[in-house]
Amino acid sequence: DKGGHKHYMAKEIAEQPTVLTNALGYYIKDGRIELPDPGLDFTQIDRLTMVACGTAFYACLTAKYWFEQIARLPVEIDVASEFRYREPPIAKGTAALFVSQSGETADTLAALRYCEGKADKIVSVVNVPESSIARESDLPLPILAGREIGVASTKAFTCQLTVLAILAVKAAQDRGELDADGVARALDAIKSVPAMMSQALALGEQSNAVSRKLAEARDILFLGRGPMYALAHEGALKLKEISYIHAEAYASGELKHGPIALVDEHVPVIVMAPRDALFDKTISNMQEVMARGGRVLLITDAQGAKEAGPGVWDTILMPEIDPFVAPILYAIPAQLLAYHTAVAKGTDVDQPRNLAKSVTVE
Numbered sequence: 102d103k104g105g106h107k108h109y110m111a112k113e114i115a116e117q118p119t120v121l122t123n124a125l126g127y128y129i130k131d132g133r134i135e136l137p138d139p140g141l142d143f144t145q146i147d148r149l150t151m152v153a154c155g156t157a158f159y160a161c162l163t164a165k166y167w168f169e170q171i172a173r174l175p176v177e178i179d180v181a182s183e184f185r186y187r188e189p190p191i192a193k194g195t196a197a198l199f200v201s202q203s204g205e206t207a208d209t210l211a212a213l214r215y216c217e218g219k220a221d222k223i224v225s226v227v228n229v230p231e232s233s234i235a236r237e238s239d240l241p242l243p244i245l246a247g248r249e250i251g252v253a254s255t256k257a258f259t260c261q262l263t264v265l266a267i268l269a270v271k272a273a274q275d276r277g278e279l280d281a282d283g284v285a286r287a288l289d290a291i292k293s294v295p296a297m298m299s300q301a302l303a304l305g306e307q308s309n310a311v312s313r314k315l316a317e318a319r320d321i322l323f324l325g326r327g328p329m330y331a332l333a334h335e336g337a338l339k340l341k342e343i344s345y346i347h348a349e350a351y352a353s354g355e356l357k358h359g360p361i362a363l364v365d366e367h368v369p370v371i372v373m374a375p376r377d378a379l380f381d382k383t384i385s386n387m388q389e390v391m392a393r394g395g396r397v398l399l400i401t402d403a404q405g406a407k408e409a410g411p412g413v414w415d416t417i418l419m420p421e422i423d424p425f426v427a428p429i430l431y432a433i434p435a436q437l438l439a440y441h442t443a444v445a446k447g448t449d450v451d452q453p454r455n456l457a458k459s460v461t462v463e
């Protein structure tokens with residue numbers, strides 16, 4: 102049942118404020134973080150190793166910034182297919198964390214099994230509680246996204262981010278990096294996301310309009326800094342998966358080390374720039390693109406658009422949000438751009454060619 106939507110993907114994008122609210126209710130009770138038994142005490146952990154594939158890996162990449170910045174916890178991340186054969190040494194005091202919507206991805210499961218008996222604790226962030234990855238973890242953390250049918254992951258991604266953000270706050274609290282006020286502020290920011298998402302979804306027509314222009318492109322670049330670099334990857338993956346347009350993500354600061362050579366008037370450059378601590382730097386990279394004739398689609402809030410000045414090709418305006426949780430909110434335009442571009446191209450949105458929902462072989 103597509104609930105009145107043309108595609109499961111559209112339905113699942115629209116469901117995000119609701120499913121996120123469910124996840125928040127499960128993990129935050131009376132203003133306090135509660136993990137299911139046996140819980141996780143971050144005073145017993147010195148480092149975190151996070152492993153996943155595809156979209157779930159980009160959730161890990163985003164969360165690395167959170168754990169390092171707010172909890173000062175060192176984080177290593179890798180894609181499961183590399184991790185499992187790299188056979189990395191696992192130091193004492195390591196928690197290994199696996200993120201998987203299906204809980205059955207072959208490489209992620211093999212990576213988890215590699216960590217058995219080596220990591221102090223095996224944690225998973227999963228959507229399917231009875232899955233292999235959940236069953237083989239010491240602490241399976243459900244994301245409560247509900248069944249995801251569209252092959253391109255949407256609501257699972259933002260629910261993964263939400264659970265990881267809560268876990269990062271828990272780590273900061275346990276490790277004494279955030280006091281009670283700091284924890285309360287961080288949790289308020291996380292709790293503000295569903296309502297902000299509803300606003301961003303209501304502004305979805307902006308993405309629809311620009312997608313008709315993106316559908317003409319052969320290559321598209323996504324740029325961001327910090328956690329928005331992770332989201333740039335997710336935006337590029339979503340776009341290539343369902344619209345078959347070649348898309349790449351770069352850290353804004355890497356632009357001048359090569360990829361800027363690609364920029365001309367035929368390559369749209371999507372700049373993801375909430376007004377965070379790195380905003381000015383991202384905007385200056387954006388101006389370098391424009392100075393070379395690049396067409397920039399800027400995703401920011403109204404004040405950000407004003408500060409960025411004139412000359413952009415198009416803008417998607419977002420509600421103003423606490424920079425900590427901006428990556429969760431900015432997933433919405435990344436998903437909508439991919440969705441509307443695919444619809445404009447007439448591709449099979451829910452069943453993209455060559456892809457399976459659950460990758461149970463390596």
Ligand code: F6R
Pocket residue numbers: 154155156157158200201202203204205206209252253254255338339342458459460
């Ligand atoms: C992208 C997508 C895939 C999955 C990846 C991992 O939209 O859905 O990249 O994220 O195959 O799958 P899970 O999360 O089930 O381990």
